[in-house]
Amino acid sequence: MPPAPRRSSSRSSAPAGLSWEDVEPAPVVLVSGPEDVLADRAVDRLISRARATDPGLEVTRLDAVDYTTGTLGVVTSPSLFAEDRLVVVAGLERAGDELFADVTAYVAAPASDVVVVLRHGGGQRGKKLLDTLRAQKVPTVTCDAIKSDADKSSFVTAELRRAGRRADAQAVRALVDAVGSDLRELAAACAQLVADTSGLIGPDVVERYYGGRIEATGFRVADAALAGNSGQAVALLRHALATGVDPVPIVAALAAKLRVLAKVAAVRGRGTAAVRELGLAPWQTDRALADLRRWTPEGLAVAISSVAQADAEVKGEGRDAQFAVERAVLRIAAASGTA
Structure with a gap:
């Protein structure tokens, strides 16, 4: 022994x-x-x-x-x-x-x-x-719980490093979005990418393998809405709902994206050091700073209010949860255009 x-x-x-x-x-x-x-x-x-x-x-x-x-x-x-x-x-x-x-x-x-x-x-x-x-x-x-996107991103990076592989920041983020709801599945996804691919793992590889995962749908809807692309956002949303995705996690994804935007917007005027103190992953802050170029404080307030209303309605206060989340998506996309 x-x-x-x-x-x-x-x-x-x-x-x-x-x-x-x-x-x-x-x-x-x-x-x-x-x-x-x-x-x-x-x-x-x-x-x-x-x-x-x-x-x-x-x-x-x-x-x-x-x-x-x-x-x-x-x-x-x-x-x-x-x-x-x-x-x-x-x-x-x-x-x-x-x-x-x-x-x-x-x-x-x-x-x-x-x-x-x-x-x-x-x-x-x-x-x-x-x-x-x-x-x-x-x-x-x-064995602390790994719940935040930043911790999951670190987990993915470490998994790939142990296998002698690397992924760029966008690929790591895409993989976390796609299968990050369960750490065991995330580890299995890393193993599959290591076994089936070669070289640097990019977002196109992750999209090819895991782009259709339900867990990714909410974040893809949110990305399209925050970019002001209402047509794509609604199309993704309707496909998700038609395939059985519950409105609640989609609203949660919208809220998560907007929370990051609001946090970064609140401190970006104080410099990069203040942004780093938020504890977000580098790809999250980079993405938020890029997204904020399209947003005004007024537009962000409208979007946050829309998500808060949708959150209440999909959890029982409204009669039609699907209508509530679609309305929120359209309002967010329109609000981004006020920038």
Whole structure:
């Protein structure tokens, strides 16, 4: 299993907040946070690294919901054949007191030939145990949720870099728009592009593979509306609605685009440093600055008001959600022409 120096140091000076790419086997490892894709990768890496040391590694998976008292002690007890073992305990955030008690006792004196991986998906349940693990300096993989477009763009860039590939900023943005609602699908899309294409990945490649995805539709409608292209925006919108896309995410896409415009418009007079402090991805600020050339403050106010009205109507205050979103699209496109 892990070399002795690494095991002995893990409880005295192990770093907290490790990336899934950096974690190494240790007697006890905590994988903490709600992002399951990153957590799964951390667990897979630990299994792979431990198996590289012992190809006969025995892997046992326990679910906190089904746990019975004493099970952890049984699966980590000395083996008859002395093979190395790795135990994954999933769902600590849903665990009962029996599991918390067993894990707390185990962490105080872990077995030397076993790696125990504790998976906690977030929340306050089990906080006392988590505090104990931190006090013991158990190696911790942090799997924070990846929700913002900026974080998803960074994720895509890192995925491609690990595969020895690159995509330009527009391609990254297009991929996030297309499949960014689910991180697992985003990772799969990156893998497909790596496998099926060569060279620098551009927006035309992303459009060819993923341009028809439902997740992209709202943003494409928004792009056309903000550009003042009412005909294209309405055509995209009607196609989306006809193929079953709900009006709510389309309005959300319109609102998201306008929020970025409003944020950049509010600080652009203070220089590029103020724009950078907004925390947006570079392609977002570049796109917003270009779009704002067509907009006046009055036009932006009209567009934001139109989206607010549509948002209320598609969530139950109006009789016809499709009419509400189409009216908002037309008003936004017209407002952009006031620039």
